[in-house]
Amino acid sequence: MVGAGLGGSAFCARLSERAPHLRIVCLERGDWVDRAAMPAYRRDWQRAALGAWATSPNVRLAAEEASQSSDYPIDDSASPIKPLMWNGVGGSTINWAAHVPRLHPSDFKTRTLDGVGDDWPFSYFDLEPYYDLNDTAMGVAGLAGDPAYPPKRSPRMPPLPLGRMGQTAARGFNELGWHWWPSEAAINTVDRDGRRACNNGGPCLIGCPISAKASADVVYWPAALKSGVTLRTRCVAQQVITRGGRAVAVAYRDQSGVTHEQPASFVVLACNGIGTARLLLASNVGDGREGALGRYLMFHPVAYARGMFREELDGPRGPVGTSIYSHEFYEQRAGRPFTRGFQLQITRENALLLQAMRLEPAWGAAAHHQLREEFRHSLPVLVMAEDLPDARNRVVLTGAIADDGMPGVRVEYTLSENSRALLDFALDRAEEMLRAAGAHRVTRVPLAPMTGWHLLGTARMGDDPTTSVTDSRGRCHAVPNVLVADGSVFPTGGAVNPGITIAAVAMKIADDLAREVIE
């Protein structure tokens, strides 16, 4: 296994349980995060979110303070959406928001139902047992009965508090007769599994020092290590070594700079949609044939509408990515100026400094005045759009060698006309809701650049080797004993946060492999 993030850890925990006779070694470029050093206890916690604890690896690399994330630079100059991630044990769950909606059943068959994208090689209901497994492992706070989804079998903790912002937005949605539901979150609302209940501290994106928020390092790795998985940190995989069309080893560099080879019968990659493509391209998997590898990169394009209210709201209190969501416009409907749909997500507000940073003008009396008006009186609606797969959006190698010994990596991405039309329509709907809820002024961010969390599709599953990289079991067409177990394998991405789908898919791929090696 290469990569100890959510996909890698869920895979290792599941495979080690199902096939305990296997020897599993995981190579991770980063290290365990030191929770005591997380900035939420410090008075300078706001600036930490702009430096060593920023969500962008490029920003962290440029920060004054050294980051705990073991990053590599990403040339994102050709993408309006900037890739975000964490590189270390737990991967991007260290600084995710833990907002955990599932994909809809229709997301798995967009070609059949709506004539766009591609069908997945399995259905929502094939994946459902793995969603349930992940729910049990992480613990999910939420409320049963959302009509936007089939009934969910796994038990929920009580939902997180809506707060004044969620309550206000709920009134707006009800006024318009639109769907809304309390967020599903992998965040404890009661003490559970040795992890405390959330105290609404708020800035989940700089890590949760009390582990109320589920992350792969505290959820999956303890089980995987107990089952005998070996985790080697500070080891940067350099190449998957192949002979005769099969992988035989992974070359990696340890923290001393010494290169080793780890022999393997199977090599599984879970380094996210950029890191996995980078390693496969660097390893020449596919023998240089022009194919889908690195292509079909999907983000979820994000825009914001922000309503200003006379009454005082919550500001940055509460888990940042959660409150309520609306799937009123999630499913395809004829007559709209775009295909597919979007999620409206009511989040908590930025901290004071972060709110000041996004103002324009950024300084002077006008900035003071605007911040006075907005702080604790604004309500953000995050628009998350489905991004249809497009072969022109891709991850490529730069030709230069980066400090980690690997070829440099570049992202080339253009926002499609469909996504732009979708975002514009969605912003109109978000503003409609905010006005219905009582906003006296609404501002818009037409496309938020620092939102590229969801790195999907660059090793997509499918039957055709010219348009896909992996098969339904996550195996590379070109080298069948190389598997991928992260968001890279998604043929389409829906319009929801993909975290728990990544975990579920990784566990399904682990089960498929376990069945084979047991047989």
Next chain:
Amino acid sequence: MIPDFLSAIVDTLLPGDDDPPQLPTGTAAGVAARLAAHLVARRDSARLEAVLAAIASAARGEDAFVWAGAAERVATLRGVEAEMRGPFRALVALVLEDYYEAETVLLAMGWRTEPPQPQGYALSPPVDEALLEPVRRRGRMWR
């Protein structure tokens, strides 16, 4: 560099206001003193120095900037911002960081001075399920 030069820049960027509770100027919040320290300690101090030099040049000297009226100072900074946006915005970000972490500023903005942990925040109300009745009544939406 004359000491008042940094204060004049900081107070043009962060003039404060007199609305109760009063928002202090950048210098009153300690930002000018912090900026002087940053110029000695930070890795990117050369970039910051370049911005300060550009401001002095645009104003025809540090003294001239200090003695200029408020509107003239704003115009000077806007000109430098237009000429060297990246470095200028780095300077702005740095002074905003110090300003919006200052206790007097946090309190003036109606916020607390303690970090999020360990006490967290009280948040109310809990989910009022009666609000969800119209949504429940809609029945199945998924395909």
